[in-house]
Amino acid sequence: MPIIEVENFAKKYPLPDNKNETFFAVNGVSLHIDKGEIFGILGPNGAGKTTTLEMLEGLVDIDGGHATIDGIDVQSHPFKVKGIIGVQLQANEYFDNLSLVELLTLFGALYSREIDPENLLGKVNLLDKAKAKPANLSGGQKQRFSIACALVNDPKVLFLDEPTTGLDPQAKRNLWDLVTELNNTGMTIVLTTHNMEEAESLCHRIAIMDHGKIVAEGTPQQLILQHAPEPPEAPLHGNLEDVFLALTGHALRD
Amino acid sequence: MPSKLQLHLSKVFLKIFLRDRQSIFFSLFFPIIFMTVFGFVNSGGQDPINIGVVNESNSVVASNFVQELIDSPIFNVTIGTEERLREELEAGDQTMVLVLPELFNNQSLAQDSTELRLLVDAAQVQQLGLILPVLEQTLIEIEREFRNTEPMFSLVIEDVQARSQSYLDFLLPGLMAFTLMQLSIAGSGFNIVEYRRKGILKRLFVTPIQPKDFIAAIVLARMSIVLLQLTVLVAFAVFVLDVSIVGNFAAFYFLIILGTFIFLNLGFCLGSVAKTQQAVMAVGNIVIFPQIFLSGVFYPIESMPALIQPIAYVLPLSFISTGMRDIANEGASLLAIMPSLLGIAVWLVIGFVLATRLFVWKEVAN
Numbered sequence: 108m109p110i111i112e113v114e115n116f117a118k119k120y121p122l123p124d125n126k127n128e129t130f131f132a133v134n135g136v137s138l139h140i141d142k143g144e145i146f147g148i149l150g151p152n153g154a155g156k157t158t159t160l161e162m163l164e165g166l167v168d169i170d171g172g173h174a175t176i177d178g179i180d181v182q183s184h185p186f187k188v189k190g191i192i193g194v195q196l197q198a199n200e201y202f203d204n205l206s207l208v209e210l211l212t213l214f215g216a217l218y219s220r221e222i223d224p225e226n227l228l229g230k231v232n233l234l235d236k237a238k239a240k241p242a243n244l245s246g247g248q249k250q251r252f253s254i255a256c257a258l259v260n261d262p263k264v265l266f267l268d269e270p271t272t273g274l275d276p277q278a279k280r281n282l283w284d285l286v287t288e289l290n291n292t293g294m295t296i297v298l299t300t301h302n303m304e305e306a307e308s309l310c311h312r313i314a315i316m317d318h319g320k321i322v323a324e325g326t327p328q329q330l331i332l333q334h335a336p337e338p339p340e341a342p343l344h345g346n347l348e349d350v351f352l353a354l355t356g357h358a359l360r361d
Numbered sequence: 362m363p364s365k366l367q368l369h370l371s372k373v374f375l376k377i378f379l380r381d382r383q384s385i386f387f388s389l390f391f392p393i394i395f396m397t398v399f400g401f402v403n404s405g406g407q408d409p410i411n412i413g414v415v416n417e418s419n420s421v422v423a424s425n426f427v428q429e430l431i432d433s434p435i436f437n438v439t440i441g442t443e444e445r446l447r448e449e450l451e452a453g454d455q456t457m458v459l460v461l462p463e464l465f466n467n468q469s470l471a472q473d474s475t476e477l478r479l480l481v482d483a484a485q486v487q488q489l490g491l492i493l494p495v496l497e498q499t500l501i502e503i504e505r506e507f508r509n510t511e512p513m514f515s516l517v518i519e520d521v522q523a524r525s526q527s528y529l530d531f532l533l534p535g536l537m538a539f540t541l542m543q544l545s546i547a548g549s550g551f552n553i554v555e556y557r558r559k560g561i562l563k564r565l566f567v568t569p570i571q572p573k574d575f576i577a578a579i580v581l582a583r584m585s586i587v588l589l590q591l592t593v594l595v596a597f598a599v600f601v602l603d604v605s606i607v608g609n610f611a612a613f614y615f616l617i618i619l620g621t622f623i624f625l626n627l628g629f630c631l632g633s634v635a636k637t638q639q640a641v642m643a644v645g646n647i648v649i650f651p652q653i654f655l656s657g658v659f660y661p662i663e664s665m666p667a668l669i670q671p672i673a674y675v676l677p678l679s680f681i682s683t684g685m686r687d688i689a690n691e692g693a694s695l696l697a698i699m700p701s702l703l704g705i706a707v708w709l710v711i712g713f714v715l716a717t718r719l720f721v722w723k724e725v726a727n
Binding site for chain 1 (some may be wrong): 366369370374377378380381556559560561563564565566567568570573701723726727
């Protein structure tokens with residue numbers, strides 16, 4: 108049963124080098140994400156992953172198409188939607204001078220909720236940092252903390268935008284475990300990533316985006332079967348990275 | 362009335378702002394230095410005038426005359442030979458040299474008028490107008506003593522304000538108004554740009570908080586800080602520099618609160634329009650600088666060229682500083698400063714409407 112339904116999403120932006128012309132950052136994207144799924148959106152830089160998420164989160168206007176989350180229309184009830192989703196953004200800086208506990212209490216207040224900050228910190232394994240300031244956390248700890256912030260409202264859907272970018276392998280694995288644990292409680296998780304290993308081992312289903320469109324969608328296994336090059340051209344075990352490169356080409360993106 | 366959420370948020374922001382002790386301290390630094398400097402410059406009144414006296418007479422009258430000059434607070438007397446004092450005058454150490462002739466004694470004074478020579482430095486000529494009457498007054502008094510005449514008139518000076526007012530008394534309310542403007546604009550505008558740059562606004566925007574709650578919380582918290590800072594300044598002025606605030610303190614603070622509200626809102630406008638820290642500084646200066654000079658903070662608006670007076674009078678800081686000055690210096694009631702209050706009310710509405718129009722989550726967060 109889908110919890111997120113996106114039909115024909117479109118987003119226009121002015122061209123960076125010519126403000127009078129526009130281009131479609133997202134162009135006709137449709138998604139059906141089931142309740143309890145970990146859904147990955149993959150794509151090169153500039154493919155429209157983050158824009159798609161930001162349209163769902165109510166951060167940017169929707170220029171075309173429409174979407175519902177848990178039956179609520181995203182465009183007409185943005186504040187209602189914000190109440191049931193949790194969001195981790197790519198940039199995750201917080202107010203200076205507040206400890207993790209104080210920040211979590213603040214985020215709770217933004218949802219008009221009394222929360223138990225220690226309990227949340229325990230969930231993301233940061234209980235010993237309760238009195239620390241975000242500036243003193245390591246990269247992996249920062250990401251875990253921003254997930255804790257995204258959990259203050261017991262969201263039905265958790266959006267993670269490149270949660271493991273820049274993390275070392277230990278921190279990355281640790282974060283995967285956390286995502287899996289959260290998913291085991293029934294939470295639907297939508298994440299974007301460049302990391303094929305992550306998509307393959309973490310996501311139930313994935314969509315690969317390029318140039319604002321979805322070029323392939325399915326379980327990692329399905330995609331490998333359908334799109335991985337035949338054995339002679341590639342190593343014996345075709346992997347998802349081969350799929351990704353076969354679909355989006357080898358050209359460098361910005 | 363602020364809602365429970367707004368109060369809670371403002372408490373958090375208060376905590377955030379209060380922990381930034383350095384900026385709270387340094388923002389008080391400038392006004393305190395400023396007040397202290399002006400306090401000292403004006404405390405002694407006029408500096409004494411250096412006058413050299415050459416006494417060629419050895420009569421009692423002459424030495425009495427010299428004594429009278431020495432006793433006068435206006436003069437700083439050096440006694441010496443004409444040659445030496447003339448050199449000092451040329452070097453600029455003396456403002457003028459007075460030569461009492463040999464004939465400066467009882468007999469000659471009783472008979473005819475005696476000529477006193479006054480050597481001056483033409484470069485100091487603007488002070489002469491001030492000194493000559495004093496000198497002449499001293500001479501007239503001596504003359505009366507000799508001739509045993511009573512003065513026909515005597516002037517009794519009565520101060521209608523019944524208290525002395527120094528420039529610092531005049532300056533303080535203006536400086537308070539100016540400080541509250543600076544603190545408020547920086548406190549909202551600069552913070553907004555900083556929060557945007559860090560992506561904090563975007564993070565807040567994905568929660569269900571409404572912009573008005575966010576604005577209200579920042580305004581309440583920042584207002585508390587500014588009130589605290591201004592209280593320190595007022596206490597410093599009153600207790601250390603001996604500045605007098607004649608009017609009602611509650612009315613004085615009422616104006617401070619209204620002023621803070623105006624400039625916090627204007628700061629939100631700046632923060633919404635300017636996208637970078639540099640831009641907000643530049644735009645902030647466009648708002649702040651003209652008001653420093655045109656709003657009667659350092660000198661009265663009436664003393665400005667007639668052409669710019671109409672503009673000067675309608676600036677928000679003018680209404681606030683004028684109102685605060687009327688209360689502090691003249692003890693005016695809120696009713697008496699109605700024109701200023703009306704101007705403040707108009708700016709309150711302008712500031713609030715602009716801030717809520719310009720501060721749109723989607724625009725400021727991205």
